[in-house]
Amino acid sequence: ETGVTQTPRHLVMGMTNKKSLKCEQHLGHNAMYWYKQSAKKPLELMFVYSLEERVENNSVPSRFSPECPNSSHLFLHLHTLQPEDSALYLCASSQEGGIGTEAFFGQGTRLTVV
């Protein structure tokens, strides 16, 4: 257990559905991240929140909408997704600043878009 909890673990949704992924960290960190992990590809950073403020959005389509209500919680709202969005979505947290900031990952949500 890394201290980062993601729910749900698995999600199947149709292209017209709206769903949300949830992430909670119990580590007291001040930064949280969403990554996308597709088969045979490096981890892709999607969004970064530092001190609850979005600081990075790596050209992610608007059908993905993040929300960070406080430093412990992070959501990813999904709307009208495409089949190619099927992937493992990983949440991570870290403490910004210093040298060598370790990132702790959650278990991920396996998303399938049908």
Place this chain on the structure above:
Amino acid sequence: GENVEQHPSTLSVQEGDSAVIKCTYSDSASNYFPWYKQELGKGPQLIIDIRSNVGEKKDQRIAVTLNKTAKHFSLHITETQPEDSAVYFCAALLSGSARQLTFGSGTQLTVLP
């Protein structure tokens, strides 16, 4: 930006043998190099890391070496066991923020009993 290349993409070894995974990075300013292990159905977990002021670090059966001049670093696993089977990712960090972590593409390690 940083670019990290990881080899091999798949690696099979007999139980008890050693496994070596290599990564190269492009930006000489990178100063932190973690390795993550991802088991099936789980998120990546940090197993060892090294900073740029150190050439080698060991933790029981795993070790990491760093060659700053050549800009490459390697993960060494000795006396491999079936539970070492997983996907291993290397990463390089440019600054103190984990948002700058650049990951390699991963190595699927299979330890054959």
